[in-house]
Amino acid sequence: MIEIKNIKKSFGDKIVLKNISSKFHAGKINLIIGRSGSGKTMAIKCMVGLHQIDSGQVFFDGRNFTNIKKSEQKEIRKEIGMV
Numbered sequence: 001m002i003e004i005k006n007i008k009k010s011f012g013d014k015i016v017l018k019n020i021s022s023k024f025h026a027g028k029i030n031l032i033i034g035r036s037g038s039g040k041t042m043a044i045k046c047m048v049g050l051h052q053i054d055s056g057q058v059f060f061d062g063r064n065f066t067n068i069k070k071s072e073q074k075e076i077r078k079e080i081g082m083v
Contacts, residue, residue: 001025002047002080007056009039009046016042020056048080049073 002024009017017039024030032040045051047058049065058065060076068076 001059001061002030003059004043004047005057005059007043007046007058008054009042009051010054017046017053026061048077 003022005021006019007017007021008015008019020039020043032043034040042051046053047065049058049070053066056066060079063076065073065076
């Protein structure tokens with residue numbers, strides 16, 4: 001399971017994600033839907049560590065993804081698929 005808790009991401013004064021929380025369950029199809037420019041891709045990139053979040057937490061199977069080394073994040077990414 002992937003869980004995000006209150007993630008926030010901004011670029012300068014522009015807040016892209018503000019206090020986003022959700023759970024994505026293993027073995028199920030999980031979707032993020034919304035209109036163009038609403039932050040869907042940025043949320044996914046933040047979840048997998050391609051962009052560092054300003055605040056909040058991301059967990060993969062209970063492991064805190066936001067507080068581990070890049071090398072450990074790379075190993076966890078091998079367990080993730082996204083389209």
